[in-house]
Amino acid sequence: MAREVTCRDAGYDCDFVIRSENEDELIKFVQEHAKQTHDADMSSADIRNAWKTV
Numbered sequence: 001m002a003r004e005v006t007c008r009d010a011g012y013d014c015d016f017v018i019r020s021e022n023e024d025e026l027i028k029f030v031q032e033h034a035k036q037t038h039d040a041d042m043s044s045a046d047i048r049n050a051w052k053t054v
């Protein structure tokens, strides 16, 4: 079972999609992307709310 996060679901006009079975790794990558690309700080709770199970 994997988790998927897309920037569009988080409200950004951005084609970034990430999918991983490793939740800690997924959170880290999403935080890095959000910071570098959108200058946004996402908490792990934000990301847990935004991801879907695929």
Ligand SMILES: [Zn+2]
Residues within 6 Å of the ligand: 007, 012, 014, 015, 016, 033, 037, 038
């Ligand atoms: Zn993005």
